[in-house]
Amino acid sequence: MAGPVLVGRDDDLAALYAFVRRALTGTSALVLAGDPGVGKTALLDAAAGHAASLGMRILPMSGAEFEAELAFAGLHQLVSTLPGAEVASPLAVALGMAEGPPPGRSEVVDAVAALLSAAQPLLVTVDDLHWLDRPSAMVLDEVAQRPLGRVGLLFAMRGEQAGHVAGADVRVVRPLSDDAAGRLLEERYPAMTSAVRRRLLDDARGNPLALLELPAALTPARTGDTVPERLREVFAARVSALPHATRQALLLAALESPAPLELFESARDLAPAERLGLVDLTGDAVVFRHPLTRSAVVAVSALDERRHAHTVLAERMRDRPDRHAWHLAQTAAEPDEHIALLLEDAALHARKRGDTAGAVSALIRAAELSGAVNDRGRRLAEAAYIGALADGQLRRVPELLEEVRTGDELPSLEIAVAAAHYLLFSGEGDIDTAHRLLAGALEMQKLDEPDDTVTDAVITLGWVCYFGGGPRWWEAFHHITARMGELPPLVERLRAFCADPARTALSTLDDLDRVIAGWDDHVPPVDLVRTGLTGIYVDRLASCREPLLRLWKRPGLPATAELHTLSLLALERLAASAWDETVEFADEHVRLADAHGYSLLRCLGLYPRAMVAAGRGDDRAVTELTNRIIGWAAPRGATMLSTLAAQALSLAAIGRGDHESAYRHASSVSPPGELASHVPAAPLFVLDLVESALRLGLRDEAVAHVKAARAARLEEISPRYVLLVGAAEALCGSASFEDALAGPGVDEWPFEHARVLLLHGEQLRRARKNQVARVQLARAQKIFAGLGAGIWVARVERELRPADAHRPGGELTAQQLTIVRMAAEGLTNKEIAQRLNLSARTVATHLYQVFPKLGVSSRAGLRDALERLDRT
Structure with a gap:
């Protein structure tokens, strides 16, 4: 059976059909990533149709924005599409289908894996992965890494970085080419005039859904409106035009999706929406044809209408107590003890199913609806207690449990801190719940004279915010x-x-410097680590290095303090371009994080490795490491980690000359013309964004970004920002590279220094100042070669060829010159080969070839030969 005809998607369809064929012989996982309306759902349907034609069973799933907090809602869909299948006890308990001891996540993963294996050959499709509830997403993430037999798992999600699945390949779905977009319009709207067609092509920017839907709403676009925003307006207008009864029925479906038809008094109310192609009623549930419709239904509704819809759903779902309680909770505008008690029961049921995060969320909402302060505190404390109890490794847990068992008043703030640590750092990584838990507990405290417990709680809340990002x-x-x-x-x-820090660091930098300068071995480890962490984005780690090394060697250091110390030492070595040491510290960090179950901190160890891989041009390692970071971080809302991964992806893209990807990654963190608010890493992207923007012809964006960096006075924070911002300004032509390179301490940042030397050399060569260009390029080459940054050495080589055309020794390639410099520094052939990803035999051959060109007969003469070469 031929797949559906999708204009301009031949390459995507070929990749999907190949994926399906692979799934017929063994487990395979693929993520389709792209903007709203770009065609991910259509490609999912095409893959499902092809798989069905080959005899595979299809299990469709979809995340829903309004059910993202409902634990295991996604797995409920999975099981409901396999009627009669044998559901193992742990999964049945987790889904509330059976009674039994609370299952661990590994047991649920085993049960889901067994369920899918039993249904092979099978294709599981998951649309809107970014809206899938977190427990289901985490289970599927682990299932995708198992050998399941002839099973394919195909995911679709928004964006290019959020929500990757560990171990899955990622295919970015791009907008249609201009030619394909034109053909699509011509096929769908053959009578359209050329002027209107041109305007639509400009407005839609290759977005297929926009091309098909915007013709129905041809109005002048407001300045700054994005394609997704305009599409949402189109769908919102379509929903608003429906009869009142239809809109009310659609609202029920949107708030309980997929909604069984039995929830509706009459399916006739939905008929107008079905005729417009907004929903599908062919099965036993209301299915929205596109996620934007579901979002539009809720967006156009009034608050009172949503509350009424939740009231109706709560009444019609009395046979499902947990859903009944959840919908009632959405109707409450003020404290309601009856609903709070129902949520407490729901939390108890969730806990029995092994859904710790769901139990904590239900109790926090119950606390918010509590009428009495004591009830609020009790429920918050119980939420904290459950979170703390779930992690036997937390050192405070035994003491807290003893206090609970003796019947004393629950120390709710202390438990909240313990639970937040568990929720943040463990495999749960529940940023949202940890934030709500701590913020709620702190709101009840007297804060004008904070004690140590309150201070610890506020600091923990700050780190939760930091990892949440934004x-x-x-x-x-x-x-x-x-x-x-x-x-x-x-x-x-x-x-x-x-x-x-881009907006708040300058006023207190002197204080930070005084504190670091005054450190001695009597400083408590927790204070030293916490202060060191605050120095990351203001480049104070070099000053912290010696105290951190002494701390790391101190016997009996707690695991968390040791992990943070290793992380800071790895970041300090990364900043100093000591890449081999960076990897050593990072590897030890990852090993220790694995041993103690600190999944979030493990990602912090993967980041320096990804940056080193990016600097050395190892794209495969960059992809693997950043996918592991993003795969863990995105479903849990740890945006800061995804931002760090974007830095490695941006640097790798610039190194290989892929400026479009570099600009996409850099601008996703901080839009051109501004340093994103509360994104501490935003200043690190200034040079990446400006360079990639200029190479794409986006001069206005580049200039605006330099102005934003100057307005933030980044150059007053550290010498590195003097170098980076100065180089960005020089690229735009409003300053000189000489000024940037003359800044204080540029040698402290070797990689950045070499990168700016390269940019300066490129500018000089294009100005036909070859002799001066060669000096700058040779300096850059020497630094890159010492780092083993082969991809950057190759970039220098491309610039040196014309500049070296008539120079003695100019017949040496950049790679040969790199090998010579390393050999002159005393590295063995094997060590050189490892740094440049070559064989030792290849290194030996190059040295044999260049000795006569340099007039030497052994390695001993290389240093003098290089000095002569550099003087010419």
């Missing part, structure tokens, strides 16, 4: 710290240097 997380932190009066020093440093 301003919405920090609002509660800023509100709480505003109530504290004079902030404790560690809290003030966290606020100044980890929340939004």
Whole structure:
């Protein structure tokens, strides 16, 4: 059976059909990533049709924005599409289908894996992976790494980085080419005039859904409107035009998706939406044809309408107590003890199913609806208690449990801190719940004279916000710290240097420098580590190196302190371009994190390795490491980790000359013309964004970004920002490279220094100043060669060829010159081969060939020969 005809998607379809064929012989997983409306759902359907024609069973799933907090909603869909299948006890308990002891996640993963294996040959399709509930996403992430037999797992999600599945290949679905977009319009709207067609092509920018839907709403586009925004308006207008009864029925379906038809008094109310192609009623449930329709239904509804819909759903779902309680909770505008009690029961049921995160979320919502302060505190403490109990490795857990068993008043704030540590750092990685838990507990405290417990709680909340990434997380932190009066020093440093350092660091930098200078061996490890962490984005780690090394060697260091110390030492070595040492510290960090179950901290160890791989041009390692980081971070909302992965991806793309990808990654972190609010890593992307923008012809964007960096006075934070911002400004023509390179301490940042030397050499050569260009390029080449940055050495070589055309020794290739420099520094053939990813025999052959060109007969003469060469 031939697949559906999708204009301009021949390559995508070929890749999908090949994926399906691979799944017929063994387990295979693939993620389709792209913007809303770019055609991911159509490609999923095409793959499913092809798989069905080959005799495979199809299990469709879809995430729903309004059910993202409902634990195991995705796995419920999976099981419901396999009627009669034998569901193993752990999975049945997790889904509330049976009674039994609470299962661990590994047991649920085993049960799902067994279920899928029994149904092979099988294709599982998961649309809107980014909206799938976190427990289901985590289970599928682990299942995708298992050998399941003839099973394919095909995911679709928004964006190019969020929500990758560990071990899965990723295929980015791009907008249609201009030619394909034109053909699609011509086929769908043959009578359209050329002027209208041209305007649509400009507006849609290759987005297939926009090409098909925008003709129905040909109005002038507002400046700055994106394609997804305009599409949402189209769908919203379509929904708003429906009869009132239809919109009310659609709202029920959107808030309980997929909604069984039995929930509706009459399917006739949905008929107008079905005729417009907004929903599909062919099965036993209401299925939205496109996620934007579901979002539009909720977006056009009023708050009272949503509350009424939740009330109706709660009434019609009395036979499902947990869903009944959840819908009732959405109707409450003020404290309601009856609903709070129902949520407590739901939390108990969730806990029995092994859904710790679901139990904590239900209790936190119950606390929010509590009328009495004591009930609120009790429920928050119980939520914290459950979270803390789930991690036997937390050192505070035994003491907390003893206090609970003796019947004393629950120390809710202490338990909240313990639970937040578990939720943040463990495999759960539940940023949202940890944030709500701590913020809720702190709101109940007297903060004007904070004790150690309150200070610890505020600092923990700050780190939760930091890993969450972005301003919405920090609002509660800023509100709480505003109530504290004079902030404790560690809290003030966290606020100044980890929340939004581009805007807040300058006023307290001198204080940080004084504190670091005054360190001795009597400083408590936790204070030293916490202060060191605040120095990351203001380049103070070099000053911290010696105290951190002494701390690392201290016997009896707690695991968390050792992990943070290793992380800081790896980052300090990365900044100093000591890449071999960077990898050593990072590898030890990852090993220790694995041993203690600290999944989030493990990702912090993968990041320096990814950066080194990017600098050395090892694209395969960069892809593997960043997918592992993003695969863990994205489903858990740890945006900061995805930002770090984007830095490695951006650098790798620039190294290989893929400026479109580099610009995409850099601008996803901080849009051109601004340093994103509460994204502490945003200043690190300034040179990447400006260079890639200019090479793509986006001069206005590049200039605007330099202005933003100057407005933030980044150059006053550290010499590295003097170098990076100065180079970006020089690229735009408003400053000189000489000024950037003359800044203080440029040698402290060898890789960045070499990169700016290369950019300067490129500019000089294009100005036909070959002799001066050669000096700068040779300096860059020497640094890159010493780092083993082969891809950057090759880039220098391309510039040196014309500049060296008539120079003695110019017949040496850049790779040969790199090998010579390494040999002159005393490296063996084997060591050179390992750094440049060559064989030792190849290195020996190159040396044999270049000795006569340099007039030497042995390695002993190489250093003098290089000095003569550099003087010419």
